[in-house]
Amino acid sequence: MISMREAGSEKRSNSRIWLSVAVIAVLVCIFWKGSRYPALNEKAMMGGDTPLSGLSFDIIFDFFPDSPLYWAFAANVGSWIVTNWKGMTFGVLFGAAILTLLSVIRTRSFKNGFANAALGATIGAPLGVCVNCAAPIALGLHMGRMRLETTLAALIASLTLNVIVVTMSFALLPLHVAATKLLLSLLLILLIAPLLCRSYDYVSFDYDRDGDIDIVRDNGAIRMIVHRNDRPAGNGLWVSLRDAMGNSMGIGARVIICTGEPEIAPGNGCQMRQIKASGGYQSFDPIAAHFGIGEAREATLIAVTWPDGKITEIRGEEALSGEIIMPRAS
Known part of the structure; x- marks a missing residue:
């Protein structure tokens, strides 16, 4: 009724x-x-x-x-x-x-x-x-x-x-x-x-937070389409920056993580990403760095080189898994 x-x-x-x-x-x-x-x-x-x-x-x-x-x-x-x-x-x-x-x-x-x-x-x-x-x-x-x-x-x-x-x-x-x-x-x-009009704008990020990258696309239609990556995946790590010096999202900074020994050296499972606000057509990916770390449960080292050249690090037990926010005070 x-x-x-x-x-x-x-x-x-x-x-x-x-x-x-x-x-x-x-x-x-x-x-x-x-x-x-x-x-x-x-x-x-x-x-x-x-x-x-x-x-x-x-x-x-x-x-x-x-x-x-x-x-x-x-x-x-x-x-x-x-x-x-x-x-x-x-x-x-x-x-x-x-x-x-x-x-x-x-x-x-x-x-x-x-x-x-x-x-x-x-x-x-x-x-x-x-x-x-x-x-x-x-x-x-x-x-x-x-x-x-x-x-x-x-x-x-x-x-x-x-x-x-x-x-x-x-x-x-x-x-x-x-x-x-x-x-x-x-x-x-x-x-x-x-x-x-079949050309698409898209973003790639870990939509369902299961450790792998998914894709969300849109071509001006009424609804967006999510391509979820459901293959067996390892663990993932997201690093977001918060900079009180003016560049609030840390755009241009380089983020390095290691999952082996906490030193930036070959064989220690180190990876590097740069924080950017750019990407595809009429879109850009989240302003964060995503790392796939496989079977490792956490990073042993996270090092951020800010655009002005200064470095912030967390090591050992301080480095966590999942989503991590790296701040820098003024």
């Missing part, structure tokens, strides 16, 4: 969905009928006679080749703002409405990346906005946890697949050129974009 609280929550969610859809419909109708498509149609009718100044179509302030540099800059900025203010306003409002709508929709994507790219093309193609205006919309989709291929496809499709741009292409270009342009746009959106 559904409780009164759950029923009330579902009712509020449904009202937010319909309100978001209504706001999106109003925004789209106002922008399409009042600005975007009339402007694109006018440019299509004018063809090569379309006025163009610097970065914009609307020429608000004139400047000439002999105009001072500051005036050319100011005129371009002013004309660009006037050209884009409607589209940018629409993009920000539409992105906010999309973000609100996605926050109450449970199913936002397909399991197949190519299907998600097709969804993005379906969202982006009717919008017909330029890249400046499409960027906040794409941000709204991304912040709403849409799949990366959906966001990228919507961003590109808005520029290349809207009806005016496609019509202008076939009206102004030779048939084979326009057809090639359309085919390459579809190829980029429906095939290349989802393939590019």
Whole structure:
């Protein structure tokens, strides 16, 4: 049975969905009928006679080749703002409405990346906005946890697949050129974009603290994927640094451990790691040093060479197993 609280929550969610859809419909109708498509149609009718100044179509302030540099800059900025203010306003409002709508929709994507790219093309193609205006919309989709291929496809499709741009292409270009342009746009959106989004950011660390390294990866999807290393493993040792001298995590320091005699020498099971804050694409591993120590139960020596060259050591019974924090006082 559904409780009164759950029923009330579902009712509020449904009202937010319909309100978001209504706001999106109003925004789209106002922008399409009042600005975007009339402007694109006018440019299509004018063809090569379309006025163009610097970065914009609307020429608000004139400047000439002999105009001072500051005036050319100011005129371009002013004309660009006037050209884009409607589209940018629409993009920000539409992105906010999309973000609100996605926050109450449970199913936002397909399991197949190519299907998600097709969804993005379906969202982006009717919008017909330029890249400046499409960027906040794409941000709204991304912040709403849409799949990366959906966001990228919507961003590109808005520029290349809207009806005016496609019509202008076939009206102004030779048939084979326009057809090639359309085919390459579809190829980029429906095939290349989802393939590019298969690249992953990942981190490697001992996720389950069993002594071996696991991998956690993410490609902008709704959930991350954990690759747990379940092979028979020995013991592991984590060393984290705390430096009161300003470099709080000890980045750049070198950590050496030994599991045999407590001396840094061949045959004493010594290993070295450097503390770093870097790693893979859009990610980095934990700021700590992990050592696999096999059947040994603890380290007999842990020596830290800090970035300023000073050394901190713990030996013998002080060296523990598991997770160890090595501090340095100011």
